[in-house]
Amino acid sequence: MKIKVALAQFNVQFADPAANRHRIAELTAQAAMVGADVVVFPEMWNTGYALDQLDQLADEDGKATTELFYRLARENQVGIVGGSVAVKENGHFYNRTLVVDPLGQVVGQYDKVHLFRLMNEHRYLAAGDQENYFRLAGASSASFICYDLRFPEWVRTVARHGAAVLYFPAEWPDVRIPQWEMLLKARAIENQAFVVAVNRVGDDPDNHFNGHSLAIDPLGRVIADAGEEDGITYAELDLDQLATVRGPIPVFADRRPELYK
């Protein structure tokens, strides 16, 4: 079975949720027109890292994002791994992913578990503590957010349920893009899974972002690299490849969790 994934890398407009929602709608329609099964967006696409303005800008209870994705998924008959958005809930702010199926139903939700101090997330956001494991386009899948990529123990904890596809929405600055690529390849190889990682392009007041959204196969080979432009790059994930990779080297069956402290 093959699934076609749209890596929707774009220039998130700082502190401008309305403009970003408009762009999300355009990109979703564009991806569906060429037959994508799933469209994936970057991290914090509603506000960017306007963390000190979240009180005015964050999506109250995720309502606006849920409604937008419900409409876009149904109109375009496509699954959405919704990057992440700043959400305000019960007096806290979260960096939250919503995943919807083509019927617009929320099939996954994730609050970023590892907050990134270098970009002050720990000062403004509350951390999540739940896995996001879901089925989308017929594939068992899991999602993480950006800095979570540096925590192989967390990715493994979730991936060991058998995920075929690991999604990583991000806002990963250009200065550390060489690490991004290596870490994504490592997560794909060690978990014998496809990795789909979507970064943004453009600038915010503190960082430059140069994209390089990537789709990587379970052997760590890059299937698609979005380069540095704003726009969609497509990748076809051949899920049948998983059996040929996992069969001869059964790393999940060979784990010795009793030794891992």
Ligand SMILES: O=C(O)CCC(=O)C(=O)O
């Ligand atoms: O780990 C990194 O180098 C980047 C992480 C990051 O930018 C984030 O989590 O928002």
